[in-house]
Amino acid sequence: MRLSPALVIGAALSLTAVGLAALSFFWTPYDVTRLTVAARLQPPSAQHWFGTDHFGRDIFSMVMVGARASIAVALVAVGVGAGLGVPLGLAAAARRGGWLDELVMRLNDLIFAFPSLLLAIMITATLGPGAFNAVIAIGIFNIPVFARVTRGAALSLWTRDFVLAARVAGKGAARISVEHVLPNVANLLIVQATIQFSLGILAEAGLSYVGLGVQPPMPSWGRMLNEAQTMIYVAPWFAIFPGLAIVLTVLGLNLLGDGLRDLSDPKVRRAR
Amino acid sequence: MIAFLVRRAATLALTLLAATAVIFVMLEVAPGDPAVTMLGLNASDEAVAALRAELGLNAPPLERYLAWLAGMLRGDFGVSYTYRTPIAELIADRLAVSGPLTLYALALSTLIAIPAGVHAAAHRGRAADAATLGLVQIGVATPNFWVAMLLVLAFSTGLRWFSAGGFPGWGDPLEAMRALTLPAVSLALPQAAILTRVMRSALIETMSEDYIRTARAKGLSERQALRRHALRNAMIPVLTIIGMQFSFLLAGAVIIENVFFLPGLGRLVFQGVVQRDLIVVKSVLTLLVLAVTLVTLAVDAAYAAVDPRLRARRR
Numbered sequence: 001m002r003l004s005p006a007l008v009i010g011a012a013l014s015l016t017a018v019g020l021a022a023l024s025f026f027w028t029p030y031d032v033t034r035l036t037v038a039a040r041l042q043p044p045s046a047q048h049w050f051g052t053d054h055f056g057r058d059i060f061s062m063v064m065v066g067a068r069a070s071i072a073v074a075l076v077a078v079g080v081g082a083g084l085g086v087p088l089g090l091a092a093a094a095r096r097g098g099w100l101d102e103l104v105m106r107l108n109d110l111i112f113a114f115p116s117l118l119l120a121i122m123i124t125a126t127l128g129p130g131a132f133n134a135v136i137a138i139g140i141f142n143i144p145v146f147a148r149v150t151r152g153a154a155l156s157l158w159t160r161d162f163v164l165a166a167r168v169a170g171k172g173a174a175r176i177s178v179e180h181v182l183p184n185v186a187n188l189l190i191v192q193a194t195i196q197f198s199l200g201i202l203a204e205a206g207l208s209y210v211g212l213g214v215q216p217p218m219p220s221w222g223r224m225l226n227e228a229q230t231m232i233y234v235a236p237w238f239a240i241f242p243g244l245a246i247v248l249t250v251l252g253l254n255l256l257g258d259g260l261r262d263l264s265d266p267k268v269r270r271a272r
Numbered sequence: 273m274i275a276f277l278v279r280r281a282a283t284l285a286l287t288l289l290a291a292t293a294v295i296f297v298m299l300e301v302a303p304g305d306p307a308v309t310m311l312g313l314n315a316s317d318e319a320v321a322a323l324r325a326e327l328g329l330n331a332p333p334l335e336r337y338l339a340w341l342a343g344m345l346r347g348d349f350g351v352s353y354t355y356r357t358p359i360a361e362l363i364a365d366r367l368a369v370s371g372p373l374t375l376y377a378l379a380l381s382t383l384i385a386i387p388a389g390v391h392a393a394a395h396r397g398r399a400a401d402a403a404t405l406g407l408v409q410i411g412v413a414t415p416n417f418w419v420a421m422l423l424v425l426a427f428s429t430g431l432r433w434f435s436a437g438g439f440p441g442w443g444d445p446l447e448a449m450r451a452l453t454l455p456a457v458s459l460a461l462p463q464a465a466i467l468t469r470v471m472r473s474a475l476i477e478t479m480s481e482d483y484i485r486t487a488r489a490k491g492l493s494e495r496q497a498l499r500r501h502a503l504r505n506a507m508i509p510v511l512t513i514i515g516m517q518f519s520f521l522l523a524g525a526v527i528i529e530n531v532f533f534l535p536g537l538g539r540l541v542f543q544g545v546v547q548r549d550l551i552v553v554k555s556v557l558t559l560l561v562l563a564v565t566l567v568t569l570a571v572d573a574a575y576a577a578v579d580p581r582l583r584a585r586r587r
Contacts, residue, residue, distance in 0.1 A: 109283075110290050113561050113568075115523030118541065122557065125545035126298055198413070205415050206527055210542065225418060229531070232421060233429055243418035250413035 007259025013252025021067035030058035051237040069220035074200030081142020089150025094173040108144040124212040153185040187264035194257035198250045349555040370536035380460035389471025411465025420458035420531045437533040474506040515571035519564040
């Protein structure tokens with residue numbers, strides 16, 4: 001089996017981001033909580049690869065620590081979306097055409113009618129800013145996505161012979177959903193999870209950028225960009241590196257998702 | 273066709289009604305008493321009670337919900353807690369910035385994406401296609417507010433072609449458009465990437481259809497078949513995405529308007545949230561959901577006009 005370049009590059013970028021975030025728990029080049037005013041606003045150099053901010057903190061270390069918040073919020077939001085969306089989608093497909101199916105689809109329409117970022121801003125504003133509420137705000141939008149993908153894929157599985165065989169064997173709808181439908185939609189869900197993960201990182205960055213996500217003193221990529229904005233004339237590097245971190249991580253996850261999709265279904269390869 | 277549109281309109285009206293209920297309930301549970309916010313923490317209890325009565329905050333929630341809906345239907349959105357002006361006027365003012373900004377961005381994104389997508393599809397598998405796909409991947413991964421910061425860095429501090437923010441008003445339309453250019457470009461670029469990908473894949477899919485083979489068999493060159501037959505049919509998914517982008521652009525404008533200090537709807541919502549001016553938030557949000565719903569209906573109508581098969585389908 002040949003691995004596609006997208007898969008290799010995507011996996012490498014994603015693993016680098018996750019690896020740096022994990023490493024930051026044990027080691028960073030500099031302590032991000034120590035302020036060194038003498039070393040403030042230094043351009044990138046051998047000592048400070050990404051330069052320093054207005055408090056003299058090492059930006060490379062901050063990008064490493066900031067990765068934690070972005071990755072954690074996006075990952076938990078995917079968990080929320082899949083945890084609620086997948087059972088809903090499975091149930092809707094098992095009772096296709098019934099009231100539950102109708103209800104799930106209408107709730108989908110309702111959530112999709114809201115401009116997502118705007119509702120996320122409203123939710124965090126209502127519940128108060130912070131990482132936990134950012135997870136809820138982003139996670140809510142993942143629910144209909146997972147419900148829809150699961151339902152769509154599960155619907156066609158319910159017409160297949162092996163499901164029929166399971167019904168003849170006397171298995172109930174719930175057992176068939178878990179034992180026969182779920183394993184067959186798992187590939188699709190993993191691809192979708194990768195995509196939602198990358199969208200979550202973008203959303204978290206947006207929320208933190210407007211001050212509604214992760215709160216100080218915890219660094220996050222979005223908050224760093226917010227702070228960098230006022231200093232963009234004197235310290236452009238402060239605005240460039242956290243942004244690059246976002247782009248490379250999201251790019252990596254998207255490529256990983258594409259690669260996994262091609263891997264799980266060679267028929268769609270190059271069709272998109 | 274008419275029956276189809278009536279059915280779609282009814283569904284969307286119900287969605288809209290449910291959306292207003294969700295907005296109302298969500299802001300109802302929001303902490304913070306608007307009367308206290310308006311008067312400040314040192315206000316006396318009597319003053320707060322008087323203001324609560326004036327704002328009609330003492331009525332039961334259902335009554336207030338219905339009164340709010342009835343008001344909106346008449347075009348009366350209520351009075352802002354903080355600005356002390358009718359919300360309809362505030363919204364009209366802000367719409368004069370956000371409306372043109374969204375359309376400007378939508379136009380840019382379409383103008384970039386359709387030629388880019390067609391070119392990539394026509395040169396499928398070659399260098400131009402690969403380069404386009406690479407740029408698409410980068411565009412999709414880039415947050416629009418970071419694009420905005422880079423644009424400010426390049427064009428307002430570096431080249432000094434555009435101002436870094438603010439809006440001079442529509443007195444001088446050219447200056448106004450200039451002030452909206454960097455915001456519109458930063459909104460448009462990530463969306464253009466998505467649209468390019470959709471255009472390319474829709475066209476590639478259409479080119480493998482039987483009627484294209486027939487057209488080629490009749491002696492049309494690949495390029496002629498693409499122009500005359502494939503392009504029109506490939507526009508259907510592209511149209512949906514353009515419709516969907518409208519809501520993304522409106523939402524994205526919240527952040528971009530904050531980057532460029534533009535007095536638009538997004539900033540109005542954001543300030544309303546920060547100042548707990550919830551009636552403004554409620555109204556603007558409802559209006560945005562209405563806009564998204566209307567665009568969805570327009571896209572459905574365009575669909576039905578283009579493809580008769582869709583009229584018969586239920587979902």
